[in-house]
Amino acid sequence: MSDGDARAIATDRAGGASEPVLTREDRASLLRFMLLMRAAEERGLRLYKQGKVPGSFYDGRGQEAISVGSSFALAPEDRMCILHRDLGAHFVRGVSPERYLANYMGRSGGVTGGKDGNLHFGDPELGCVGMVSMLPDMAPVATGMALAMKMRGERRVAMTYFGEGSTANGQWHEAMNMAGIHRLPVVFVLENNGYAYSTPNELEFAADPVERAESYGFHGVKVDGNDVEAVFEASVEASERARGGGGPTLIGCRTMRMHGHGAHDDMSYVPDGVLESWERRDPIDRYRRHLADHHGFSEQELDEVATAVTEQVAEDARRALDSPMPEPSLASEGLYAEAFRPLGDGVAPWSRWAERKPLRPVNGNGRSPSSEASVSRSAA
């Protein structure tokens, strides 16, 4: 499939809305975040092979355009539940490669400080709720965040992800259905990467789950998941719709998981030639070419972005390796919360957000101050 075909798929989803404006710098950012995700995951995999990562290792190679393109659309006050193939979204929202790598290695400098591993994290300060293993359990959670936003009359959005395999689970259905009934401001990003672990699409469902959006009463769109701007545009449209009270959107991204489910998985179940053909649609290579061909980026400029990323990851890996293991006594801390602390806002690198007003109403339907300040009386 050529670049042109991919575009055709992308416009498939268009609803006539005017194109969101990406500056030159925004485009460089999109490339940079994809490169950052790839480089950080490559580094993580190396650390794993060196025995520095306990447990298992999972990455999202080949799927970088999805998490980067979708999260790039969000405002600081929006909220995310990010999944195991979506490292790029953590970087967009402000997590550093250092904290990602440290988390994988179980170090105290990791986002969870060693309490949880892998991509099972979300930085509350950056408006994220860390995923659990059970799939797709974050779909109801994101739905609940959107419910709170709607109850308070806020122009905000919750966004979450799931693989196509996870759509078989009942919780997916429950979340879609509830989101549809109340037209909640939630954006669901479906990543169809061909497989659930080893299980191919034909054993996961008999009809493309994107098609189901309609039967939940909301919009479903198909985009080329290897085209970062297509994902971005669909996400902008979905977020704007959500903010305007138009309800949820299911964005179905077709892509391919270019690595095994985890590092131990040799993908012997993937037929010959499939990976090779997807390799030619690599989202990073394609976007690099696209920037050169259509947006006047020079090879030197593009190389500079790549070099900066390489250096950043190298430096962050060093720092992550310097981070100590947690003290064993930490294990017995933090079972219960002493008090509620609200989520913070994420970084929103899209230039559009640089100077706009906050999306939360200043008063009226806003958050109850008592609830934010509320202090637990429990003995804990």
Added chain:
Amino acid sequence: MSDGDARAIATDRAGGASEPVLTREDRASLLRFMLLMRAAEERGLRLYKQGKVPGSFYDGRGQEAISVGSSFALAPEDRMCILHRDLGAHFVRGVSPERYLANYMGRSGGVTGGKDGNLHFGDPELGCVGMVSMLPDMAPVATGMALAMKMRGERRVAMTYFGEGSTANGQWHEAMNMAGIHRLPVVFVLENNGYAYSTPNELEFAADPVERAESYGFHGVKVDGNDVEAVFEASVEASERARGGGGPTLIGCRTMRMHGHGAHDDMSYVPDGVLESWERRDPIDRYRRHLADHHGFSEQELDEVATAVTEQVAEDARRALDSPMPEPSLASEGLYAEAFRPLGDGVAPWSRWAERKPLRPVNGNGRSPSSEASVSRSAA
């Protein structure tokens, strides 16, 4: 809505298959089973009001055409999981009003002998698996029965029911999805009676769940749930499709729950006039008129059917009341099974089944004799 309109809805579902043949006697049976359901439930409700039914009381008044019409299509070797609005199906398959009433009263003569109450029963000897409260948990179970049938290459069908409210639950989705993937011989009968307990359709879903069938890769049809022959015809078509390897069908029946969720529920949440308008579409009255107008049944004949039913229920109620309460010692029996015993076949009153061959292959892909004979070695 007139009778004519209802017919229009019914033909909506038609697929061009030739009309299944109903004899005059079959039609009398359909009327009789609907009357039997209504009379038995009325009797049950009276017993409840007299304090003879412990716990609560639930019925399916107004929905008689659905359970009767659908189960009437089945062959003896087919299997059912029957729900709380579907007493008619138990009667069609061979349960007596006596055992139904005794079960409600917690007597030893009830189908569960007092272990469980309400409609939480299924007679294993008649090919039925008793429902649980959790909705719609029988959908995966029926799917599993159909899976077994398919694995053994049998031309048999599993049929189950659920209310429209239950379609919001994740298990509904999981069952639909699995049935669709493997094109299993299962017939799902959806009863949209307007409410889940007090919750109206608009708070249950944003789009009619029948429409979802397609997104699971199988047929969905809409029928007038108050037209017994329409339900029957859709069920015959669905069962034949299933037997022929054509996969599941979701039959969506529009109806109205004419009583509260349970006897304690005064239905104050139903807007004025709704019940009255549905009363005019009562499935039993309509069918009686239909038999008189189109099939030459005399008033006397029809009265005779009704009288016989009244007498049968009176007699069965007497016997149920004579049935003793179970011995307390029974409570501690039967937690574990000592050995597996296969389900028996149900009664199949449709004249078509009177002289046909068994649907199970005689050998080859059939049941493993070892598994039927297998004896538990457990200490229990």
Added chain:
Amino acid sequence: MSPEATGIAPEEAPSQTTPAQPTHPGGSREMTYLEAISDALREEMRRDEAVFCIGEDIGAFGGAFKVTDGFAEEFGAARVLDAPLAENAIIGAAVGAAVEGMRPVCEMQFSDFIACGFDQLVNVAAKLHYRQGLAAPMVVRLPSGGGFSGGPFHSQNPEAWLLQAPGLKVVAPGSPADAKGLLTAAIRDANPVCFLEHKGLYRYLREPVPEGEYVVELGKAQMIREGDELTVIAYGSAVGLATQAVDELEADATVLDLRSLAPLDTEAVLEAARRTGKVLVAHEATRTCGVGAEIAAIVSELAFEHLDAPVRRLTAPNLPIPFSPPLEQAVLPQLADMKEACRELLDY
């Protein structure tokens, strides 16, 4: 048995009085256990607009047991949200709303349906703070217990499942005043709290309950009777049974109402066990790996030298709760069983 025993019908069943609570400055009013729960919920919804209810049929209908009767009128349908029949979505959405600063109170129509929302409760809600340092202040109300021919799916006491899910708090009031005070504390707590309300007590218990704000700290047991020869440790429906039994036996016994199962007031348990030397643990839930087992293990380990008799458990046996009255009565602990268990220990 008639339906009002389930608390569904509006008629009132004969009520029993538990010992008076400490007097409250704001005055008090006679309330049933059910009214006390409604009262706490209403007070908190008035006080804090972040508090909202979500569950099946809780809006216009007021809930299967009428706990939220009139709430939709007072607070609007958006804060008394009728949910679709989807327990994982209810609990999962509550987690999401909670981290966003709301204070959701979920109602399971019957506690038995917690099995349908189990994953969100034990994997998402319970572990969130430990794993991510993120608080999820939410309550899951669980109408529990049997005794009215609810059968195997409307009579369960699910507390042991919840206690095996570290990160949840679990409370089980045995009196109207505690029901109000503990629910208030649960709503204000920063953690997911499972609130077990026994359906059999809904309209059976009635006593003066403090008006206005009333908080009972989570994690504190309460002494209902003080005596030196025996301690009966109970919670929920077993508290009344235990009190009645020792009163009728005129036993010199302590009755300790745990009130909170997690955190557990181990100190109060051990103090009573050491002081009396004989312990009976009583609950309605089934036996194996239940609260009784845990208390017996704690007492046997930490009060070993003080014990004058084996720690006994009075519980339902390991069976589903059958429907028919004679079967159900054979399974659920009765007053006679309680008296016999006390007598045996006293005579040991």
Added chain:
Amino acid sequence: MSPEATGIAPEEAPSQTTPAQPTHPGGSREMTYLEAISDALREEMRRDEAVFCIGEDIGAFGGAFKVTDGFAEEFGAARVLDAPLAENAIIGAAVGAAVEGMRPVCEMQFSDFIACGFDQLVNVAAKLHYRQGLAAPMVVRLPSGGGFSGGPFHSQNPEAWLLQAPGLKVVAPGSPADAKGLLTAAIRDANPVCFLEHKGLYRYLREPVPEGEYVVELGKAQMIREGDELTVIAYGSAVGLATQAVDELEADATVLDLRSLAPLDTEAVLEAARRTGKVLVAHEATRTCGVGAEIAAIVSELAFEHLDAPVRRLTAPNLPIPFSPPLEQAVLPQLADMKEACRELLDY
């Protein structure tokens, strides 16, 4: 820590030998715990065409831990069914197939995911025979346990949840031979049996296992060491730890491997408790309302007069299992903890 500790990678970890089993007429072959499970499953699928497997990635891929490696080739994809990611559907479909005369063996990819199929397991499967007299012969395989940085969702031991669901049988082999014999018995049993297989033992334990048909009756504990001063009651991963501890301490101790948790071999437990007067119960699962609590309660009640020391529990505390090695080691019971617990009791 490297991935093979999870049993996922093909490399072999250093293995430990458990005491020899009684010799078997059909001869025996060295197998790991994992191979013994595969072997039982393969034998039963060959013997009875009603037996089939259903689970995620168990077909062409052979399962996350490779238990069904090669099965799809031998038995065809239809009998080694790759299920969609839907645990309630897997267990529910198994119930349906079981009542139809099949013998389904479900695999949960990790035992932690049982929370996602909990409702079908505890409400449908467990209660079916009691309520309806209908047997559902099925097995749910549950790869359990931690020790390899699986984190809070890949390290749990869910047995207490299952034991609080009357109607389920629950087994937890601690050796390769028992893994084979108990799985065979589980498949042939007429009830839903939860089969807890500890992931840490998969490639760690290796011993001669009887070839061909081999059945270990459900509900029978096994004495691993016989001694008079102390009894350590354990199952699963704690059995090896207990044996090693008493051996290294050269203690005159009995080690009892429960093997079945439901039904429980209460007789064997009480015999050992009465004979030795001192009991330690050890398991990896978290503490509150766990198997340790149940055993401690039973022993304290029924062997009270024979006890020379408090019954002690060695378990994980009430915490999720953290990911990072130093944290995980702080939470899971270690050999040193086991030795210390034994020593304390011996010195009591």
